[in-house]
Amino acid sequence: MEKSSRQTGAVLARFDRYVLSQLFVLFGFFSLVLVSVYWINRAVILFDRLIADGQPASVFLEFTALSLPNVVRMVLPMSAFAASVYVTNRLASESELVVMQATGYSPWRLARPVVIFGLIVGTFMMVLTQYLVPTSLEQLRFRENEISGTLSAKLLREGEFMNPSEGVTFYIREITPEGVLKDVFLSDRRNADRATTYSSVDGFLVNEPTGPKLVVVNGIAQALNTETRKLTKTKFTDFAYNISDLIDAPGALFKPLDQRSTAELYFATDLVSKATAQTPGRILEEVHGRFNQPILCVVAALIGFSTLLVGGFSRFGVGRQIIGAILLLVLVKLVESIVTDPIRANANLWPLVYAQSVFGLGVSILMLRLAARPRRRRKDASLSEARA
Structure with a gap:
């Protein structure tokens, strides 16, 4: 048994x-x-x-x-x-x-x-x-x-409308091997009372101690007052735009x-x-x-x-x-x-x-x-x- x-x-x-x-x-x-x-x-x-x-x-x-x-x-x-x-x-x-x-x-x-x-x-x-x-x-x-958080990932994309920050639209038609940005378009609508649009023939990204800046040459700035509906145009030979606030911080302190x-x-x-x-x-x-x-x-x-x-x-x-x-x-x-x-x-x-x-x-x-x-x-x- x-x-x-x-x-x-x-x-x-x-x-x-x-x-x-x-x-x-x-x-x-x-x-x-x-x-x-x-x-x-x-x-x-x-x-x-x-x-x-x-x-x-x-x-x-x-x-x-x-x-x-x-x-x-x-x-x-x-x-x-x-x-x-x-x-x-x-x-x-x-x-x-x-x-x-x-x-x-x-x-x-x-x-x-x-x-x-x-x-x-x-x-x-x-x-x-x-x-x-x-x-x-x-x-x-x-x-x-x-x-x-890098500039290349946020802004340097050819032929594509990007929104690196809420209320901001950025576009580059072409980036040359030398790093020149061709036909730059930047629309800033973060201010509810004022919408500003920058367009230029050429542009450059410059890193400075105070933060990265977009330098555009031979362009025009158009500012629209949303209350009075008044449009102001300004031509410029060169203009520097601080873009450090367009790039989100890594946010290491926040964890899901x-x-x-x-x-x-x-x-x-x-x-x-x-x-x-x-x-x-x-x-x-x-x-x-x-x-x-x-x-x-x-x-x-x-x-x-x-x-x-x-x-x-x-x-x-x-x-x-x-x-x-x-x-x-x-x-x-x-x-x-x-x-x-x-x-x-x-x-x-x-x-x-x-x-x-x-x-x-x-x-x-x-x-x-x-x-x-x-x-x-x-x-x-x-x-x-x-x-x-």
Whole structure:
């Protein structure tokens, strides 16, 4: 008897390792595909902007590397779900799940490798949400501010109307290899009572200790008094315009919520609320969301497994179960959207952040109970026949 139980335990241990290996192989594949899709989408825009600003390829690679942790964070639950669905479907279609269930093991026992898989993925997600993503986003924003704060990124673009600051429009038709700006147009409408437009044949950007200046030659300045509707024209041979206030400062003191550490958000909620103009509820939503996302990895894997397990073996496939699993994920996301506004309005409702995970785990448990019920019925029926 002991020998038989040991053999059965060894078979199940090998089955667990087999399922885990299949899950991680498919998880890696789906993660690679989804990350590539997200990355290509962002890389096209990023590449166009950085190359247009004259930045080297090394900057593009740096920005790509800094944006990857956040992209990986977004795709992990979807990859875990897709891997769970695919592996469960293959095990069911090849009758491997049927064989394991025929040995007398319940869906709860068969779900063990899926739970282990979800916990491992959730651990990786925890590292991302607690450290890698905030750190990478903070560094990415710092580098973006450094680049966007340069004159070349803000103003030196040929044939494009730019708005470096609110109420200001700037245009250059051409920039010569010598750095001469051809056909310069500058419209300053920041003063509500007076709108001024400068246009010139040539221009230069000059860096001075007091700040960068735009020097334009052979041009005309037109000032419109918006109250009297009087237009004044002035011709000039050369004119210097201070543009330092058109270039935004990097703003290193301001950090959005997703770039702050969890400890800072949790233990200095009031200070962060004043610094970011966000409600305490929004801050606590961010904090607990970082703990909730790893749980969602377990939920996604369990929903994919338990929903397909309910249908059992069928010659017609498990298409309906797969659609049902996708709909359940949509419902989980819907729960998140329902509780978002109440949490942000009232910080005391922060436990609702975990509502979607509780809902997803509840659905998974219900599905596993339904999957176990038919087997019990068959077992009870066979015992009744034996007694008769």
